[in-house]
Amino acid sequence: MRFPLLSARRLGLPRRAVSQILLTQLAIAAGVAVLATGLFLAPLSAQLDDQAMRRALAIAQSAAADPALAAGLLTADPRAAGPAAADCPVQSSAERIRRATGAEYVVVMDLNGIRRSHPSPDLIGLPVSTDPRDALAGREVMEIDEGTLGRSARGKVPLLAADGEIVGAVSVGIAYDSVRDRLLGAIPGLLAYSGGALAAGALAACLLSRRIQRQTRDLAFSDIAGLLAEREAMLHSIREGVIALDPGGRIRLVNDEAARLLGLAPDSAVAGRPLDDVLGAGRTTDVLAGRVAGRDLLTVRGRRVLVANRMPTRDGGAVATLRDRTELEHLSRELDSTRGLIDALRAQDHEHANRLHTVLGLLELGLHEEAAEFVTEVVGVHRSTAEQVTERVHDPLLAALLVGKTTVAAERGVPLRLANSTLLPDRLVDPGGLVTIVGNLVDNALDAAAGSAAPLVEVDLHAEGRTAVLRVRDSGPGVPAARREEIFTEGWSTKQPSGHRERGLGLALVRRLAQRQGGSAWAGEAADGGAEFSVVLPEALR
Numbered sequence: 001m002r003f004p005l006l007s008a009r010r011l012g013l014p015r016r017a018v019s020q021i022l023l024t025q026l027a028i029a030a031g032v033a034v035l036a037t038g039l040f041l042a043p044l045s046a047q048l049d050d051q052a053m054r055r056a057l058a059i060a061q062s063a064a065a066d067p068a069l070a071a072g073l074l075t076a077d078p079r080a081a082g083p084a085a086a087d088c089p090v091q092s093s094a095e096r097i098r099r100a101t102g103a104e105y106v107v108v109m110d111l112n113g114i115r116r117s118h119p120s121p122d123l124i125g126l127p128v129s130t131d132p133r134d135a136l137a138g139r140e141v142m143e144i145d146e147g148t149l150g151r152s153a154r155g156k157v158p159l160l161a162a163d164g165e166i167v168g169a170v171s172v173g174i175a176y177d178s179v180r181d182r183l184l185g186a187i188p189g190l191l192a193y194s195g196g197a198l199a200a201g202a203l204a205a206c207l208l209s210r211r212i213q214r215q216t217r218d219l220a221f222s223d224i225a226g227l228l229a230e231r232e233a234m235l236h237s238i239r240e241g242v243i244a245l246d247p248g249g250r251i252r253l254v255n256d257e258a259a260r261l262l263g264l265a266p267d268s269a270v271a272g273r274p275l276d277d278v279l280g281a282g283r284t285t286d287v288l289a290g291r292v293a294g295r296d297l298l299t300v301r302g303r304r305v306l307v308a309n310r311m312p313t314r315d316g317g318a319v320a321t322l323r324d325r326t327e328l329e330h331l332s333r334e335l336d337s338t339r340g341l342i343d344a345l346r347a348q349d350h351e352h353a354n355r356l357h358t359v360l361g362l363l364e365l366g367l368h369e370e371a372a373e374f375v376t377e378v379v380g381v382h383r384s385t386a387e388q389v390t391e392r393v394h395d396p397l398l399a400a401l402l403v404g405k406t407t408v409a410a411e412r413g414v415p416l417r418l419a420n421s422t423l424l425p426d427r428l429v430d431p432g433g434l435v436t437i438v439g440n441l442v443d444n445a446l447d448a449a450a451g452s453a454a455p456l457v458e459v460d461l462h463a464e465g466r467t468a469v470l471r472v473r474d475s476g477p478g479v480p481a482a483r484r485e486e487i488f489t490e491g492w493s494t495k496q497p498s499g500h501r502e503r504g505l506g507l508a509l510v511r512r513l514a515q516r517q518g519g520s521a522w523a524g525e526a527a528d529g530g531a532e533f534s535v536v537l538p539e540a541l542r
Contacts, residue, residue: 029201049153052174053142057155059101060172061140063108064157069093073108073159073168076116091117091124104152104175108159110168111136123148128171132156135169144176151176241306241322243275247315249289250274261322263302283489284308288320298325300508303516392418393461394426397435402459405442409457414449416442419460424468427541433513434468434540437521440506441472441533448476448531456528468540472533473526484523510535 063069072089094106094117108117113132118124129147135156144153152173159168241258245251251270254262262279264270270278279285284299286292287308297308310320362371386403393399402418409416428434442459449455452475460471479487488511507521510533514521519537526532 026202029198033195033198033201049144052153052176053144053155055155056103056153056172056174057140057142057157059097059103059106060155060157060170063094063097063106063172064159064170066093067162069108069170070159070161070167073110073116074161088116091121093117095119101172104173105149105171107171107173108168109136109171111166116168119149130154130171132169132171135171136166138166147173149173149175241324243288243320243322244317245275245288245320246317248274249276251278252317258322261301261304261306261324290318300512303512305509389418392422393424395424395428395431395434396426397431398424398428398438398461401435401439402442405439405446409446412446412450414446414455414457416446416457416459419458419471422459422461424461424463425541428468429540429542430517433517434470434537437510437513437535438470438472440510441470441535444506445472445474445476445531445533449474452476452530463541466539466541468537470535470537473528473530475526475528475530478525478529478531479523481525487523488521 069090072093076088076090090108094108097103098106098119105119106117107115107128109115109128109132113127113136115124115126115128130145134141135158138158140158141156142154144151147154152175154171154173156169156171158166159170161167238255239257241261242253242255243251243258244253250272251274254264254270259265262284264278275289276285279288283292284301284306287297287299288310290310290312295309299306299308305325307323307325308320310318312318359371362368389402389406390399393402402416406416438459438461442457445457449457454475456473456475458473460469460473462469488507511521514535514537517537517540519535519540521533521535524532524534
């Protein structure tokens with residue numbers, strides 16, 4: 001059976017979080033003040049009782065130390081009783097001590113427990129009201145007991161003669177009403193201190209509540225809980241990665257999409273860990289940590305192309321967002337390749353029309369043999385190019401790419417040729433990855449060689465055991481030695497960005513794909529002074 005929770009509204013409590021917190025703090029402060037007062041009064045009462053008993057005992061000890069009191073007891077008439085004994089030396093000494101000390105009574109008794117002094121002379125000669133055996137046995141006694149004069153704090157000591165023999169006892173009482181009066185007199189001061197402490201606590205609670213009110217925007221607890229639930233649902237449902245960092249660079253939050261884009265395990269405990277420890281060194285970490293500034297920064301994580309933005313928070317932390325541009329980047333590259341092929345086909349169509357006109361003219365002039373030779377020559381050039389590529393590169397995807405790039409290069413006026421050492425069997429483990437690598441390097445080489453005096457691009461692709469080795473040389477200006485590592489950084493490019501995609505990802509993808517297969521990629525200088533890009537892929541062939 002389920003029991004519904006009582007809401008703040010049903011209990012008559014305020015709904016606002018700050019009001020509930022203030023009431024709770026005031027209740028706690030009041031409870032602590034009452035508890036502290038009670039805890040102080042309890043030992044204070046016992047302490048006052050002990051002080052009264054010790055004072056009575058001290059007066060009794062002082063009285064018993066007077067030799068005249070013991071001597072007077074020994075010489076007193078044991079038959080003296082009542083008011084007739086009021087003038088005896090024992091009664092006079094006891095009353096003098098009582099008046100000097102402020103005690104309620106000072107009673108001297110003989111060995112039989114008979115009073116020889118008392119504030120009420122009528123009681124002289126009568127037995128004491130409490131048991132005197134301990135004091136007459138030589139032991140000192142402290143107690144709170146009820147007697148003929150009411151409740152009192154008492155001290156009893158034996159009375160010794162000059163030879164040390166016990167001749168009686170001295171009992172001194174302090175009125176218990178005086179002890180109670182002292183306790184009641186301490187309560188107002190204690191309440192004043194408690195009230196001051198309560199007021200200080202209430203003031204601190206009000207100040208703290210105002211601070212909480214500003215921070216919580218005067219929301220109710222139910223509203224805060226609802227906002228938190230909505231935030232969790234929103235963060236984990238959106239298709240954009242979100243990472244929150246604290247001022248120390250530690251991860252506060254990673255939503256599901258960010259974990260997927262960064263390659264983190266869904267159940268990995270990354271909250272509270274430094275960002276550098278979770279992601280490792282690299283551009284992605286630098287961008288998220290704020291060491292690389294800018295908007296819509298490109299970075300590569302694994303095989304994914306990401307766009308990152310970072311926004312600082314008030315407390316010194318930051319929130320970074322990640323968007324996946326992998327598919328868009330692939331489409332952009334395919335669009336560039338398609339545009340190149342269209343331009344090549346458009347040029348070929350124009351050239352083909354010119355050739356048809358030439359053939360038509362030769363036929364109209366009756367030069368049939370010359371027309372046949374011209375057609376044979378044109379067809380042979382294209383056929384020889386395709387045959388040359390397929391004889392050396394046996395993988396169909398890679399061969400088709402090189403044939404297409406050769407046609408595009410020819411239309412751009414840049415010869416694209418295969419090195420004599422090129423020979424690659426059809427045993428590639430990841431043909432798509434190598435197609436991406438070759439396509440990026442050839443495109444960059446064509447762009448670099450297009451403006452040179454003697455343009456040329458050479459591709460050397462061969463196998464060494466199970467290792468694939470690729471070298472692409474161009475006749476362009478080359479890459480300065482100081483920048484040969486920088487060019488592999490995401491976002492670095494000397495070209496102007498096109499209208500549909502960012503630049504500076506081709507070489508970064510080349511190196512990342514090479515490293516993913518356990519290989520490497522680097523830039524160097526070609527023999528003729530241009531650039532030479534090399535890629536080594538171990539275990540690339542079956």
